[in-house]
Amino acid sequence: MTTPLTFECKVHFHRRGRGSRKELRPGEEPLPAVEPGRVPRIARLMALAIRFERLLREGVVTSYTELAALGHVTRPRVSQIMNLLQLAPDIQEEILFLPRTICGRDRLQLRQLQPIAAVLDWRKQRQLWHELLESVQ
Secondary structure, X not given: OOOOOOOOOOEEEEEOOOOOOEEEEEOOOOOOOOOXXXXXXXXXXXXXXXXXXXXXXXXXXOOHHHHHHHHOOOHHHHHHHHHHHHOOHHHHHHHHOOOOEOOOOOXXXXXXXXXXXXOOOXXXXXXXXXXXHHHOO
């Protein structure tokens, strides 16, 4: 009479991409590498402004008022967030990739960027941006 054998090992399912087949892989599923700290609030607001702008362009929403109602905020608050789109593209990119905040308050606040966004000349914006970065370090 043969004795059944039991083989135990940890496995996880891996999918290469959306809609692809699942593959059975040995070992535990690796944890995604997450940097310590949190994404600065101003970076999240910048990403939100970009998302709002896309929703408006695609016609998903028709106005700041509608965005405000969906987000449970006031229309002036939506305007403050959308003003970030007036910043030079390179400044927007720097904001999106600000280093994570490990502890305490974020270095940059939305109120510090509003006067810079109000300046129409991107060269002047860049100068003010660099001055702001120097002052908060």
